[in-house]
Amino acid sequence: MSSGERLVPAAEPTSILSKAFDLMRAFNSDSRVMTLSELSRASGLPKSTVHRLIARLVDLGAVEQHRTGYVVSVDLLQLAANTPAGGMRDLALPALAALHRWSGHGVQLAVLRQFDVVYLEKIATHRMPAPRAGIGARLPANCTALGKVLLAWENIEDLDSFLPRPMSTMTTHSTTDVDELLLELQKIRSAGIAREREESQLGLACVAVPIVIHDFAVGAVAVSHSADVDVGSGVDNALRATAAQIARLCRDDLSRGKFRYFPREL
Amino acid sequence: MSSGERLVPAAEPTSILSKAFDLMRAFNSDSRVMTLSELSRASGLPKSTVHRLIARLVDLGAVEQHRTGYVVSVDLLQLAANTPAGGMRDLALPALAALHRWSGHGVQLAVLRQFDVVYLEKIATHRMPAPRAGIGARLPANCTALGKVLLAWENIEDLDSFLPRPMSTMTTHSTTDVDELLLELQKIRSAGIAREREESQLGLACVAVPIVIHDFAVGAVAVSHSADVDVGSGVDNALRATAAQIARLCRDDLSRGKFRYFPREL
DNA sequence: CGGACCGTTCCAGGGAACGGAACATCGTCC
DNA sequence: GGACGATGTTCCGTTCCCTGGAACGGTCCG
Numbered sequence: 001m002s003s004g005e006r007l008v009p010a011a012e013p014t015s016i017l018s019k020a021f022d023l024m025r026a027f028n029s030d031s032r033v034m035t036l037s038e039l040s041r042a043s044g045l046p047k048s049t050v051h052r053l054i055a056r057l058v059d060l061g062a063v064e065q066h067r068t069g070y071v072v073s074v075d076l077l078q079l080a081a082n083t084p085a086g087g088m089r090d091l092a093l094p095a096l097a098a099l100h101r102w103s104g105h106g107v108q109l110a111v112l113r114q115f116d117v118v119y120l121e122k123i124a125t126h127r128m129p130a131p132r133a134g135i136g137a138r139l140p141a142n143c144t145a146l147g148k149v150l151l152a153w154e155n156i157e158d159l160d161s162f163l164p165r166p167m168s169t170m171t172t173h174s175t176t177d178v179d180e181l182l183l184e185l186q187k188i189r190s191a192g193i194a195r196e197r198e199e200s201q202l203g204l205a206c207v208a209v210p211i212v213i214h215d216f217a218v219g220a221v222a223v224s225h226s227a228d229v230d231v232g233s234g235v236d237n238a239l240r241a242t243a244a245q246i247a248r249l250c251r252d253d254l255s256r257g258k259f260r261y262f263p264r265e266l
Numbered sequence: 267m268s269s270g271e272r273l274v275p276a277a278e279p280t281s282i283l284s285k286a287f288d289l290m291r292a293f294n295s296d297s298r299v300m301t302l303s304e305l306s307r308a309s310g311l312p313k314s315t316v317h318r319l320i321a322r323l324v325d326l327g328a329v330e331q332h333r334t335g336y337v338v339s340v341d342l343l344q345l346a347a348n349t350p351a352g353g354m355r356d357l358a359l360p361a362l363a364a365l366h367r368w369s370g371h372g373v374q375l376a377v378l379r380q381f382d383v384v385y386l387e388k389i390a391t392h393r394m395p396a397p398r399a400g401i402g403a404r405l406p407a408n409c410t411a412l413g414k415v416l417l418a419w420e421n422i423e424d425l426d427s428f429l430p431r432p433m434s435t436m437t438t439h440s441t442t443d444v445d446e447l448l449l450e451l452q453k454i455r456s457a458g459i460a461r462e463r464e465e466s467q468l469g470l471a472c473v474a475v476p477i478v479i480h481d482f483a484v485g486a487v488a489v490s491h492s493a494d495v496d497v498g499s500g501v502d503n504a505l506r507a508t509a510a511q512i513a514r515l516c517r518d519d520l521s522r523g524k525f526r527y528f529p530r531e532l
Numbered sequence: 533c534g535g536a537c538c539g540t541t542c543c544a545g546g547g548a549a550c551g552g553a554a555c556a557t558c559g560t561c562c
Numbered sequence: 563g564g565a566c567g568a569t570g571t572t573c574c575g576t577t578c579c580c581t582g583g584a585a586c587g588g589t590c591c592g
Contacts, residue, residue, distance in 0.1 A: 015548070016282060016580065021326050027348040037538060046582050051540070060287050074377065074384050076346040077402030082293040083338045090400040094392040101367050111340065118340050123389065126360040134356040136343030281579070282549065303569060312551050317571070319549095 019045060020053060024062065027072050029134075035069040080136070085111055088219060089120045091253060092211075092246045096121060096221065099242045103235055106224040112150040112217075115141050115164055120219070127226070132201060139200060140168035142175055145208035146220045149194035152185040153210050153217030159185075173199045193236060203227050207235065209243045213251055221246065285311060286319060290328065293338050295400075301335040346402070351377055354485060355386045357519060358477075358512045362387060362487065365508045369501055372490040378416040378483075381407050381430055386485070398467060405466060406434035408441050411474035412486045415460035418451040419476050419483030425451075439465045459502060469493050473501065475509045479517055487512065 026042040027034060039054065040047045054070060057063040061075045080086065092109055100107040100123045109121040116138040133139060141147025142163075151159065160182065167176050175181050188194045197205045208222035221243045223235055292308040293300060305320065306313045320336060323329040327341045346352065358375055366373040366389045375387040382404040399405060407413025408429075417425065426448065433442050441447050454460045463471045474488035487509045489501055 015322065017286060017322055018326055020283060020286075021328065024345055027345075029348055029353065032348055032350045032353055035538080036540095047539080048541085048582055048584090049580090052580085052582095056281065056283055060284055062287065072345065072349045072352075074349050074351050074379055074386075074402075076342065076349065077351070077384065077386070078404065079290055079293075079338065079402075080342040080346040081400055081402035082295055082298055083340050083342065084298045085340050085343070086338075086400065087295065087298055093388070093390050093400075097366060097389050097391060100363060101370065104367065113340055118343065120340075120343070122359070123363050124359050125363060134347055134352065134359075136340075136345075136347035138344065301569080302571095313570080314551055314553095314572085315549085318551095 016053070019043075019049065020057060023050065023053060023057065024072065033066060033069045033071050039070065085118070085120050085219075087253075088246075088250060091249045092219075092221075093121065095242050095245050095249075096123060099221070099223070099238055102238060103223055103231075105231070105235070108146060108222045108224065109219060110146045110150070110222070111219045112141060112147070112154075113138070115162070117141050117144055117147040117150065117220075140170065142167050142181055143170045143196075143200040144222075145194040145196035145206040146222045148181075148185065148188055148196065149208045149210050149220050150217050152188040152194065153212070153215075156182060156185060156189075170200050171198055171202055173197065175199065193239070198227050207231075207239065209236075209239045211243050211247045211250065213247055213254070218250065219246075282319070285309070285315065286323060289316065289319060289323065290338065299332060299335045299337050305336065351384070351386050351485075353519075354512075354516060357515045358485075358487075359387065361508050361511050361515075362389060365487070365489070365504055368504060369489055369497075371497070371501070374412060374488045374490065375485060376412045376416070376488070377485045378407060378413070378420075379404070381428070383407050383410055383413040383416065383486075406436065408433050408447055409436045409462075409466040410488075411460040411462035411472040412488045414447075414451060414454055414462065415474045415476050415486050416483050418454040418460065419478070419481075422448060422451060422455075436466045437464055437468055439463065441465065459505070464493050473497075473505065475502075475505045477509050477513045477516065479513055479520070484516065485512075 022043045022045065023039060026039050031038070034042070036050055036054065037047065039045075040050045043050065045053075054063060058065050058070075062073050064071045064073045088111075089109060096107050096109055104125070106125055107121075107123045108119060110117045110119045112118075117140075119133060119135055119137050119139075122133075122135060139147065141151050160178070163178065163181075165178065167178070167181070168174075169176050175184065192209065194208045195206070196208075200206070203226060204224055205227040206222050206224040208220050210217035211219045211221065221239060223231070223239055225231055288309045288311065289305060292305050297304070300308070302316055302320065303313065305311075306316045309316065311319075320329060324331050324336075328339055330337045330339045354377075355375060362373050362375060370391070372391050373387075373389045374385060376383045376385045378384075383406075385399060385401055385403050385405075388399075388401060405413065407417050420428075426444070429444065429447075431444065433444070433447070434440075435442050441450065458475065460474045461472070462474075466472070469492060470490055471493040472488050472490040474486050476483035477485040477487065487505060489497070489505055491497055
């Protein structure tokens with residue numbers, strides 16, 4: 001190979017930073033505590049590299065060293081709390097709690113990222129099929145009421161070219177047909193509310209309403225309940241009232257200058 | 267300076283990783299969206315360095331670029347959710363929600379890190395002096411009922427040498443005297459419950475109970491309410507029941523092998 | 533004892549990171 | 563208009579941090 005002509009495309013530089021994030025992402029909810037060797041395998045990095053890197057992460061407080069392995073540090077919670085979305089969460093929490101107290105059902109707050117819903121808060125109840133995804137979880141938007149109502153407030157035109165095909169499915173009830181979804185979105189847009197039955201999880205139904213500021217849906221609130229009970233329209237009204245209240249709080253905060261955020265232009 | 271003899275002790279190498287974390291920490295709840303120059307000043311790093319570094323962080327999904335500046339990415343929520351503490355949060359949530367519904371008061375879940383309490387969940391209500399610190403916030407342990415009850419379950423002997431002097435104070439009612447605190451901790455330990463009135467925030471009172479597994483307090487639950495009402499002992503009992511239930515859930519999860527965590531030995 | 537797994541240390545070479553300086557814009561003030 | 567200050571951006575030669583294979587020491591089986 002005297003002069004040039006590399007055999008492999010070099011497979012990207014992979015700086016230390018991306019390796020560090022690969023390591024952090026190697027932790028997941030299935031295995032919250034990992035040994036060095038497990039991390040090495042899960043991330044595909046050589047052991048010696050992992051050793052050096054994770055020692056530094058421990059120094060920096062991003063990872064905690066436990067007797068049986070390594071663990072994501074609670075300090076990350078503090079970092080994550082500084083997301084603008086975290087600010088919205090704090091703002092919305094009292095209203096969400098009130099809705100939960102009044103209805104007795106599960107209550108969720110979420111935003112849209114790309115084609116996923118990201119849960120910011122989730123007040124769950126015992127009974128019911130298990131809450132599954134917790135705070136920070138990402139779910140495909142087409143499978144949840146929250147996702148649909150958020151999609152419905154996007155520009156439906158460029159949405160068509162935007163959404164992934166094939167679309168993900170979580171249960172057999174999930175909407176996967178593009179045209180069908182677009183039609184449903186239009187209905188949701190005009191109704192101002194979205195419903196879903198067992199599309200994200202069997203035995204679970206959900207109804208969602210957007211938090212609208214200046215014609216933008218900056219987030220959405222939802223009530224979820226067992227699929228075999230039917231909640232009256234009282235829930236719809238309470239939901240709308242809650243979303244409106246949160247929107248008002250956000251707008252106040254925004255005009256006070258402390259917020260200034262959100263999906264593109266604002 | 268012809269040959270050697272550096273004037274400054276070089277002030278530590280400061281690898282790229284620590285710079286990256288300095289940048290991330292430059293975001294705080296007061297300014298959730300920051301421009302490049304603001305970041306440069308807040309972190310003390312040269313502009314060109316910030317520019318190069320933050321571009322990479324955006325690539326990696328740790329930071330989002332907004333029209334008006336940079337913002338911590340919501341992806342961090344997902345990372346932070348993989349803390350073992352996050353697992354405890356998910357486990358405890360239904361019980362916390364039930365306690366909130368039953369009592370109508372604010373409910374908190376927290377763990378101890380060093381001498382601080384770290385809030386894992388906080389279900390707040392409107393009325394009341396404002397919730398202040400949100401999820402992930404760290405508060406000095408001696409100023410809150412949660413902190414005291416967690417301290418009381420540590421080894422009180424080595425605690426004496428452990429705690430910082432002078433101790434922090436948040437209001438004029440905060441306990442700052444070491445001996446007084448140690449005495450109080452012993453009472454709390456035998457009573458199994460801690461109370462606090464306006465020590466962390468004026469107008470706010472709080473009562474807390476530990477989540478005990480194998481004689482270790484892995485966390486604590488609290489109910490907070492306006493300081494000028496007096497809640498009956500019914501709250502005490504409900505709190506104890508809630509904590510016991512959470513402890514049971516943790517123990518189940520632990521014996522199932524999925525948990526395996528927590529303050530030292532376990 | 534041999535094997536498998538674990539965590540740890542070492543080292544020389546290469547390439548990523550560094551940050552000062554110069555540049556390109558914008559908005560503002562006289 | 564023009565000088566100003568603050569912004570975001572690019573360039574580049576030097577430095578030194580990062581790299582990961584290999585070898586070592588430890589523990590726990592069979």
